[in-house]
Structures are given as C-alpha cells and as structure tokens.
Amino acid sequence: MSDGEVDKLxxxxxxxxxxxxxxxxxxxxxxxxxxxxxxxxxxxKQEIEVCLxxxxxxxxxxxxxxxxxxxxxxxxxxxxxTLKVARDAQRRWQERMEKNLIKFFEVDxxxxxxxxxxxxxxxxxxxxxxxxxxTNATSGCNSILRSLKFQPNEExxxxxxxxxxxxxxxxxxxxxxxxxxxxxxxxFPLYDSNVVVKRIADAITPNTKLAVIDYIISATASILPIxxxxxxxxxxxxxxxxxxxxxxxxxxxxxxxxxxxFFVSNTHKWLCAPKGSAFLYVQKQHQHLVHPLAISxxxxxxxxxxxxxxxxxxYSPFLSILPCLQFYERIGPQKIMDRNHNLVFSNAQxxxxxxxxxxxxxxxxFGSLVQVELPFKPSEKEKLDFNFAEAIRSQLRKKxxxxxxxxxxxxxxxxxxxxxxxNEDEDYYNFTTAVDELLVTQx
Numbered sequence: 471m472s473d474g475e476v477d478k479l480x481x482x483x484x485x486x487x488x489x490x491x492x493x494x495x496x497x498x499x500x501x502x503x504x505x506x507x508x509x510x511x512x513x514x515k516q517e518i519e520v521c522l523x524x525x526x527x528x529x530x531x532x533x534x535x536x537x538x539x540x541x542x543x544x545x546x547x548x549x550x551x552t553l554k555v556a557r558d559a560q561r562r563w564q565e566r567m568e569k570n571l572i573k574f575f576e577v578d579x580x581x582x583x584x585x586x587x588x589x590x591x592x593x594x595x596x597x598x599x600x601x602x603x604x605t606n607a608t609s610g611c612n613s614i615l616r617s618l619k620f621q622p623n624e625e626x627x628x629x630x631x632x633x634x635x636x637x638x639x640x641x642x643x644x645x646x647x648x649x650x651x652x653x654x655x656x657x658f659p660l661y662d663s664n665v666v667v668k669r670i671a672d673a674i675t676p677n678t679k680l681a682v683i684d685y686i687i688s689a690t691a692s693i694l695p696i697x698x699x700x701x702x703x704x705x706x707x708x709x710x711x712x713x714x715x716x717x718x719x720x721x722x723x724x725x726x727x728x729x730x731x732f733f734v735s736n737t738h739k740w741l742c743a744p745k746g747s748a749f750l751y752v753q754k755q756h757q758h759l760v761h762p763l764a765i766s767x768x769x770x771x772x773x774x775x776x777x778x779x780x781x782x783x784x785y786s787p788f789l790s791i792l793p794c795l796q797f798y799e800r801i802g803p804q805k806i807m808d809r810n811h812n813l814v815f816s817n818a819q820x821x822x823x824x825x826x827x828x829x830x831x832x833x834x835x836f837g838s839l840v841q842v843e844l845p846f847k848p849s850e851k852e853k854l855d856f857n858f859a860e861a862i863r864s865q866l867r868k869k870x871x872x873x874x875x876x877x878x879x880x881x882x883x884x885x886x887x888x889x890x891x892x893n894e895d896e897d898y899y900n901f902t903t904a905v906d907e908l909l910v911t912q913x
Contacts, residue, residue, distance in 0.1 A: 503578045506566065507585060507792075510559055514793035517555040518800050526809065527894030535892045542897050544874040546888035547688070547716060547839050550739040559793045560744045563786040579785060583778065586792050590749060593795055594718075596725035600757075602750045602777035603788040607715035608635045609763060610734030610750040611682070613777075614711050615639050617760045620649035620679055627673055627681040627708075629666075630655050631689050636682060636713055652678070658879055661832040663695045671702045678708050685714040685735075686721065689877055691839035691886050692831045693721060697728055704729070709756075716740065718749075720837045722804060731756055738787070740838065740890070743794045747787035750777070806891065810838035814889030817898035818842040824902060830884055841877065841884045844905060846912065859883045862908065870904040 524530045535551050537543050543551070567574040583603065591598040604610040616639070620626065628640055630653050640651045654673045656666055670681060681703045685696050696712060703710045711732040717723060719740025725733060733751040737743040752760050757773035768775035798806060815833060818840040822828055830841035846862060848854045859876040862883065866872040877884045887898070 500577070500581050503581050506578075507582060510562060511792065511796065513562075514555050514559060514796050515800075517558070518793075518797050521555070521797070522801070526891045528892075528896065531892035537892060540871055542870070542872040542874075542900050543892065544872065544885075544887050544897060544901060546890045546893075547691070547739065547886060548875060549745070550736070550742060551890065551892065552738070552744050553742040553794060553797060555793045555797065556743050556790045560786045560790040563789045564784065567784075567786070575779075575782075579789075580778070582789055583785070586789055587774075589792060589795055593799070594723075594725045594749075594751070595727075596751060597754070599774065600725075600751050600754060602752070602762075602774055603785075604734065604748050604750045604762075604777070605746045605787075606738070606748045607713060607734045607736050608633075608639075610748055611636045611711065611713055612639050613750065613762055614732045614734075614752075614760060615643050615682070616763070618680065619759075620647050622648035623650075623677055625650045625652045625675060625678045627652050627654055627670065627678060627683075629653070629684060629687070631658070631687050632682065632684050633688050633713060633715065640682065649679075650677075658690055658692075659828065659830050660690075660692065660835070663692075663832075663835055664698075666694050667698050667702055670699055671706075674703070674706045674708055678706070680709045680711060682711045682713060685712050685723075686716040686837065686839070688716065689886075690830055690879065691837075691841045692835045693837055694835075696723075696730075700728060700730055715748075716837075716839070719798065719803070720807060720810075720839070722807065725751055732760075737791050737794065741791070741794045741798065742890075743791045744787040746784075747791055807837065810889040810891070810893075811836065813893060813895070814838060814840045814887050814898075817895065818887055821898070821902055825905075830879065838889050840887050841879075842887060844876070844883045844885055845909065846883050849912075854878070854881065854883065865908060866901075866904055870900070872901055872904055874901060 521534050524533050531537055532539060534554050536554060536557065537551055566578065587601050588598045591601055604613065626640060626649060628637060628651065644651050652673060654669050656669060683696065683699055684694060686693050700710045709731040712730045712734070714733055714735035716739060718735040718737060719742070730751070731753050734748060736748045738745045738747050752773060760773060762777045762780055764780040766780050768778055815836055818829060821842050825845040827843035827845055830843070846854070848858060852858060856878040859878045863874070863876045866874060875886045877886060
C-alpha cells in the first residue's frame with residue numbers, strides 16, 4: 471500500500487488536527503464541553519469577585535497567589551506567579567482529561583482551544599486564525615527562526631542585550647545556511663528610546679531580511695518603541711519578529727496597530743497563567759513559511775493545525791489562560807498596569823535617592839520592571855562583575871529571603887525590581903534595609 475493510499479485510508483489528519491472551524495460543524499455533540507467551559511467561566515467569575523474585595527499587596531498575595539508568604543518576591547519578571555483561580559481551573563482541565571482521555575483529546579480539546587484562542591484574539595485585537603499556542607517565548611522564537619530560510623549573504627539583526635536563548639537560536643540556525651547574525655549595539659544607561667530606532671535603522675542594509683527585536687529587554691527592563699521600530703524595518707522591506715516575552719499583561723498593545731510579522735509573548739508571566747503557556751502570532755501571508763518545532767499529525771494542514779497538537783501532552787496551561795483573561799478584563803488591564811508601574815517606579819526612585827545612585831532608563835521606558843543602581847563598591851581584593859552581583863543576590867536570598875535579580879551593566883550592579891498585585895511598599899522597604907545592612911557588613 472502506497473503512502474497516499476494509507477493517508478486516504480486514515481483521513482488527511484485525525485479529528486484533533488482538522489481545520490479548527492470544522493469542529494463546530496462536526497457530527498460530534500459539543501454541548502458537554504460547552505457546559506464545562508461555561509461552568510468554569512462562572513466559577514472563575516465568582517473567584518474574581520472575591521479578589522476584588524481584597525486589597526492589593528500582602529493580603530492579596532496570601533489569598534490569591536501561591537507564593538511563600540515568607541519570601542519577599544521582587545522577581546515576578548523571571549517566571550511569573552500563577553493566580554490561584556488559574557491553578558484551580560488547570561486542575562479541573564487535568565481531571566477532565568484523565569476521566570475520558572479519548573474524548574478529551576479528540577473532541578473536547580479542539581473545541582476548547584479554539585474558544586480560548588478566540589477570547590485571546592479579542593484581548594490582543596488580532597484575527598483568531600493568526601494565533602497559535604506554544605509553551606514559552608523561547609520555543610515560539612525557535613519556531614520562527616528555525617522555519618525561515620535565509621541565503622548565505624543575508625543578514626538577521628538582533629540587539630546586543632537581547633535574550634541570550636534567542637541569540638543562541640540565531641547563531642545555531644546560521645550554522646546551517648551561513649547567514650550573518652548582525653548585532654546592533656545599544657548602550658546603557660539610556661534615557662532616549664529614539665536612539666534604539668536610529669541604531670536599528672542605521673544597521674539595516676540591502677541584505678537585511680529579518681530583525682529580531684525585544685518589546686521589553688529582559689536584562690535591562692526597558693520598553694522599546696516597538697511600533698516605530700516595526701515601521702522603520704517595514705519601510706526597508708525587513709521582516710520583524712517581536713520577542714514580547716514580557717509584554718502581555720505589562721504593557722498595552724494592539725497587534726493590528728503594531729503590525730508585526732511575527733510576535734510571541736508569555737502568558738505565564740504578567741498575565742499570571744500557569745507555566746508553559748504562551749502565544750505565537752503569525753501574519754497570514756507568512757504562515758506557509760512557519761512550522762512548529764515538533765512536526766506531527768497536522769503537517770501541511772495549515773498553520774493552526776500544525777501547532778495545535780504536537781503529540782500527547784498536558785495542554786491545560788493553554789486552556790487555563792481563560793480565567794486570567796477574565797481577571798484582567800474584570801479589573802481593567804490599564805488599571806493593573808498603572809498600579810504596578812507606579813508602585814515599582816516610585817519605590818525605585820526612593821532607593822536611588824537614598825543611595826545617591828540612578829535608574830538605568832527614563833520612566834517612559836519602564837513598565838512593571840525597573841532597574842535601580844545599587845551602591846556596592848568592591849574591596850581591593852574584589853572585582854565588581856557578574857560574580858560579585860551573584861554573591862550579593864545569594865546573600866539576599868539566604869539571609870533575608872528576598873528574591874530579586876541583580877545585573878552587571880556598564881560597570882555597575884543593578885537590581886531589576888518587579889511589581890505585581892502581590893507586592894506592596896513594605897517589600898521594597900525590606901529590600902532597601904537588607905541592602906543597607908549588607909553595605910555595613912561589606913565595609
């Protein structure tokens with residue numbers, strides 16, 4: 471029997487990877503999964519109303535997050551923190567899956583993931599057919615960079631401070647075709663984001679085919695003028711992949727207005743969904759070029775089909791994005807973002823004034839993350855470097871139970887402070903006091 475005859479016998483692809491719109495017209499009865507989703511939304515709605523009765527800060531942390539109450543958690547930016555309502559929703563999805571595995575994977579999941587994608591598309595203002603789900607921003611960037619084909623004389627731009635995993639992916643991909651990875655140098659401290667736009671524009675040549683740009687640089691916490699960068703690149707016929715790992719839930723954006731070619735963001739960070747949940751946006755004219763890292767049943771069945779099912783796995787993190795969208799929409803995304811920004815920025819300003827130091831960027835370049843310079847000076851036997859910063863960070867963790875990333879940038883030590891609804895002024899006061907004590911012991 472030929473491959474074609476086998477394909478015909480089995481069908482083009484199993485039910486779970488058929489074109490998603492057809493799930494609504496299938497012979498299957500979807501009333502059961504529809505009721506389950508409705509009940510889950512009602513449950514989340516009730517839990518969120520309870521959240522609204524709780525003041526943001528320590529009490530909110532105790533009731534609505536799972537963070538150890540003894541930890542001063544100023545590092546939401548690295549791995550996020552899952553809302554309890556999302557964790558509870560995830561458990562319900564997992565239980566439903568285990569009760570009837572065949573029905574879940576072949577009937578429930580295609581319907582449910584389409585529903586979540588539609589809700590997410592409204593939140594992002596894009597077409598649902600442009601979205602797929604990936605486990606994190608790194609895997610999304612890998613899918614794009616390892617799918618696109620470049621010639622040996624062509625260039626891909628990336629910033630010097632871009633996320634290391636993405637830079638590694640670019641260099642790895644370049645070993646296959648020999649395209650050039652061109653690093654655009656950005657100096658920090660930086661108080662004028664237009665400098666970034668100009669540096670990128672100046673770096674583009676006729677051989678430049680793609681620019682990989684961070685929306686928010688993880689290492690520096692700085693928000694870049696991504697809309698202007700995309701416009702400059704498109705004016706020179708350069709495609710843009712936006713690494714928006716920190717974007718959703720931290721900054722407001724509209725994908726139709728931004729108009730990136732590719733965009734990826736983690737929902738497990740600032741949106742507070744379970745770990746292993748992120749989305750990938752690909753404009754329709756590019757979808758035929760893009761494939762997931764794991765080629766599976768949906769190959770050649772369309773962009774969403776290819777990304778829908780990569781094999782047996784726990785897809786509950788994707789489905790549990792839904793209560794997080796409900797949470798943000800009920801409170802108001804801008805209200806959450808403004809509260810987090812004002813909390814962390816005002817406290818970072820107090821620290822800089824207290825220590826007679828500075829912030830790494832201007833206020834307009836910070837969202838819910840801020841970099842403040844720490845006043846540590848090395849002794850004659852010490853060297854101010856990354857290892858010095860890690861030693862201080864270790865003391866903060868072990869002695870004071872404070873979680874905060876420290877960076878070595880431009881010859882100085884910086885603290886990347888985070889703020890979310892579980893944080894309050896006392897967290898930053900405790901951090902300031904701890905640093906002051908370490909300065910005394912160092913002296």
